[in-house]
Amino acid sequence: MTPEYQIGALWMGGNLSFLEQLCLISFRDAGHHVKLYTYEEVGNIPDGIEIADANTIQPTESILRHAKTGSPAPQADKFRYQMLATEDRIIWADTDAYCVKPFETPNGHFYGWESKTHINNGVVGLPQDSDTLRELIDFTHVEYPIPDWFPEEEKAQLRAAHEAGEPVHVSEFSWGLWGPQALTHFLHKTGEVKYALPVHALYPFSFKERRLMLRRGIDLDQYIKPDTYSVHFYGRRMRKRIVEKEGGAPKRYSLIGKLLHQHGVNPEDAPIPYTPPPSADAPVKEYAPLVPSDRYGxxxxxxxxxxxxxxxxxxxxxxxxxxxxxxxxxxxxxxxxxxxxxxxxxxxxxxxxxxxxxxxxxxxxxxxxxxxxxxxxxxxxxxxxxxxxxxxxxxxxxxxxxxxxxxxxxxxxxxxxxxxxxxxxxxxxxxxxxxxxxxxxxxxxxxxxxxxxxxxxxxxxxxxxxxxxxxxxxxxxxxxxxxxxxxxxxxxxxxxxxxxxxxxxxxxxxxxx
The missing domain is CATH 3.40.50.150 (Vaccinia Virus protein VP39)
Incomplete structure (x- = not known):
């Protein structure tokens, strides 16, 4: 039976690598219709994935990026909430979320705890009449926010910055302000947190455990349960690890290696783009060593x-x-x-x-x-x-x-x-x-x-x-x-x-x- 909900995702990072291909294909192979939104031409998109114009959801002339990391996460956070409000019967999935089994929800709510304290928005479904969705859309329309959940001292500092004409932009805040931080806060505020799935449903491997997915011989039963819907790969860090420590492709019998083989994805056909950091041994202009007298005085x-x-x-x-x-x-x-x-x-x-x-x-x-x-x-x-x-x-x-x-x-x-x-x-x-x-x-x-x-x-x-x-x-x-x-x-x-x-x-x- 075809799942009732389609899957929506956004890509703003050039051509897809095999890791994003694997995740999109996993939803396709589970029977979901998958819609990939883009702002520009993207290469390596797998067959059977609908390509959609992201401007129909959220027109933009420039990509909003996190100041410290350069990640477009704030843009993607805002986009997913607008997509949920615009499209009917759709669930958002990050392009580093692998589908274990079809996503099902009786009421449109589909999100899960990543830890004891916060709910991640890597996978999120909210009905169009959700109070949480309305709060999220209102909150992400303010690019110089004063978050309700911040301590009073921090809010006072932010208000003072506003009054001084130097408000703090959302890109300058800590990671996840429009993402897990906002989602967790508003779900608690509206009471819709009661629909949140347990940790193992969407995030069976924690951020600290992510490297286990690249190791052989891991007992997957400790992590993936009968009611696990998805596995989060923590894409930016995982891609870096695969290139720097795994030679560009996961080991054949690691979890990700097995999944690539299962879905017929060849890492060589869509390698992870990578720019190595400048080498300390890079050629430099030769300078004669200084003698002590060069420094005297x-x-x-x-x-x-x-x-x-x-x-x-x-x-x-x-x-x-x-x-x-x-x-x-x-x-x-x-x-x-x-x-x-x-x-x-x-x-x-x-x-x-x-x-x-x-x-x-x-x-x-x-x-x-x-x-x-x-x-x-x-x-x-x-x-x-x-x-x-x-x-x-x-x-x-x-x-x-x-x-x-x-x-x-x-x-x-x-x-x-x-x-x-x-x-x-x-x-x-x-x-x-x-x-x-x-x-x-x-x-x-x-x-x-x-x-x-x-x-x-x-x-x-x-x-x-x-x-x-x-x-x-x-x-x-x-x-x-x-x-x-x-x-x-x-x-x-x-x-x-x-x-x-x-x-x-x-x-x-x-x-x-």
Missing amino acids: RGLLNLTDIADKYALDQGNTKHRFTELYHLLFLPYRNRAIQFAALGVSEAAAGEELPAIRMWLEYFTKAQISGIDVADHSGFTDDRFQFSQVDLDDRSAVAEMAAAQPAPDIVLDDATHASHHQQIAFVEMFARLKPGGMYLIEDLRWQPSNLERDDWPKTADLFQGYLERGAFAHPDPDMAEALNALRADISGCFLHQAHYQKKNRDQVLVVHKR
């Missing part, structure tokens, strides 16, 4: 410039740590902070300390605390104090930390031995001021004469913390001490050498709450 005084002046390996000459440090430290530069430098120099005792000179010059008002295993007490400056400590002795480190003014920033550039880094962190992070930063540099190199095999690398220790939310350490006392600090850690990250993901972790930054 530009903008604000830069920490890297100072590091280069003192020939420090933290600058451009080797590690480039100062690029990150300048980004993090600039707000502190002219503030009276406490800066603790663990490891002040590789110079012999009594010699000049260029790294400390760099920090004194960069932090114009800071008090600098220098801490090292070697004696550098001969270096003097009104804003510098020095402490010598044995980093192997945790109690000595704790005593030193307690004697220091509470720091705003701690930078560990000391021995680079993992156990020294971790002992210092446990004792000094606790002393750090709220909102302070703790940094450890040179994570990828540890001196063989100092490194202990029974302690983890500091980079591995913190990667584990980021993955598990807890520190794992073979020393029970250290494990206890590290995990006791977790509640005070606002966040942390590890930066790779020379800022390239392929390289090993090189700098740790931990922010205190």
